[in-house]
Amino acid sequence: MSEYNSRPLIMAAEQFAKLPGIGLKTAQRLAYHILNSPVEEVEEFSNAILQARRSVKMCERCQNFCSGSVCEICADDRRDSRIICVVEAPKDVAAFERSGGFGGVYHVLHGLLSPIDGIGPQQLKVKELMSRLTDCDEVIMATNPTVEGEATAAYLSRMIKPMGIKVTRLAYGLPVGSSLEYADDVTLQRALENRSEL
Amino acid sequence: MSEYNSRPLIMAAEQFAKLPGIGLKTAQRLAYHILNSPVEEVEEFSNAILQARRSVKMCERCQNFCSGSVCEICADDRRDSRIICVVEAPKDVAAFERSGGFGGVYHVLHGLLSPIDGIGPQQLKVKELMSRLTDCDEVIMATNPTVEGEATAAYLSRMIKPMGIKVTRLAYGLPVGSSLEYADDVTLQRALENRSEL
Numbered sequence: 001m002s003e004y005n006s007r008p009l010i011m012a013a014e015q016f017a018k019l020p021g022i023g024l025k026t027a028q029r030l031a032y033h034i035l036n037s038p039v040e041e042v043e044e045f046s047n048a049i050l051q052a053r054r055s056v057k058m059c060e061r062c063q064n065f066c067s068g069s070v071c072e073i074c075a076d077d078r079r080d081s082r083i084i085c086v087v088e089a090p091k092d093v094a095a096f097e098r099s100g101g102f103g104g105v106y107h108v109l110h111g112l113l114s115p116i117d118g119i120g121p122q123q124l125k126v127k128e129l130m131s132r133l134t135d136c137d138e139v140i141m142a143t144n145p146t147v148e149g150e151a152t153a154a155y156l157s158r159m160i161k162p163m164g165i166k167v168t169r170l171a172y173g174l175p176v177g178s179s180l181e182y183a184d185d186v187t188l189q190r191a192l193e194n195r196s197e198l
Numbered sequence: 199m200s201e202y203n204s205r206p207l208i209m210a211a212e213q214f215a216k217l218p219g220i221g222l223k224t225a226q227r228l229a230y231h232i233l234n235s236p237v238e239e240v241e242e243f244s245n246a247i248l249q250a251r252r253s254v255k256m257c258e259r260c261q262n263f264c265s266g267s268v269c270e271i272c273a274d275d276r277r278d279s280r281i282i283c284v285v286e287a288p289k290d291v292a293a294f295e296r297s298g299g300f301g302g303v304y305h306v307l308h309g310l311l312s313p314i315d316g317i318g319p320q321q322l323k324v325k326e327l328m329s330r331l332t333d334c335d336e337v338i339m340a341t342n343p344t345v346e347g348e349a350t351a352a353y354l355s356r357m358i359k360p361m362g363i364k365v366t367r368l369a370y371g372l373p374v375g376s377s378l379e380y381a382d383d384v385t386l387q388r389a390l391e392n393r394s395e396l
Contacts, residue, residue: 005263005288005292006254006262006263006264006265006269006288007253007265008250008251008253008254008263008265009250009254009263009288011246011249011250011253012246012247012250012251014246015242015243015246015247015250016247018243019228019231020227020228020231021224021227021228022228026219028289029218029219029289030217030218030219030220031250032287032288032289033217033218034247034250034251035250035251035254035263035288036308037251039251039252042247042248042251043248044213045213045216045247046244046245046247046248047244048209048210048212048213049210049213049214049232049240049243049244050240050241050244051209052206052207052209052210052213052229052232052233053206053210053232053233053235053237053240054237055205055206055209056204056206056207056233064204065203065204065206065207065233066204067204067205067206071204089230090203090204090207090230090233091226091227091230094203110234
């Protein structure tokens, strides 16, 4: 940020630029907006964000974000607590719930194994997952189909299988509504390998 | 935002969604980031933004954002205060200063005339501009080449010209480095009209 911008502008822009996916140009645009807004609105913005962060808790069972001690999904008797779907982040829980096709419960790891970034099992909610497995029939690995996602699923699977619990993985294949033409080679190969009878 | 998202997440996402150019998806992504960040970092973010808004002042001469009573440009003796460049917003001042080609001073209107949005001269820093014109040789209209920008320039010009002050407008023409092929018809026509001898 250059010297022709006033100090308050630089101050606000620097904060916005810390957010993921917000570049310098966008940060500056947001800072202009903030400086042009009434003080009361900026107070509301600033307080609400801090309040949200302060009030957020993690569900003591599944580690998803919640405002009480147990999240709504874990507290729901109609959900099958013997099937645990392991995901990377709270947004993945939201994605599954949106699809409406899952009646079990979740476990949020809050990250994926990534030795290069110094993220090992201690940095994830792995211990919490292990302590939940006493009354469990199946663990579904629903981490992203990326290198880290696969590694995390493989690691957890190696720990959980010896306990006599069924461990499954989300299916690979063509995205519904997509076109063969645009599918990458690996996806196409997996779709072929996992073909099912009609 | 749906009911599978916890209240703190919705709270933070709603605030981000109020910012210009931030849609629901991005707002949710930023909210996840905030909820995953240490409380101290969120406090710093929240306080710095509020502090920036509270500390910002408008230069009493040119109405640009500044932290004192007069901005650095107006306080600079080397600038020619007899040439005033009228712009819509503080970011336009930053753009001119970046180009380095202007030695006069600025006047920030903080908006453009837009009757449909209820923005008349009273909503802009027009009165402040008029009170600066006693010691002025030239006013350069540097509003954007849009309908509102043109209307604002024309309105101000009608008020300032009778005072015997020279009023000019930024040149229209082809952007430097662009290609004729991609120029729109109006720009091309203006570039032709305003051609200069080589």
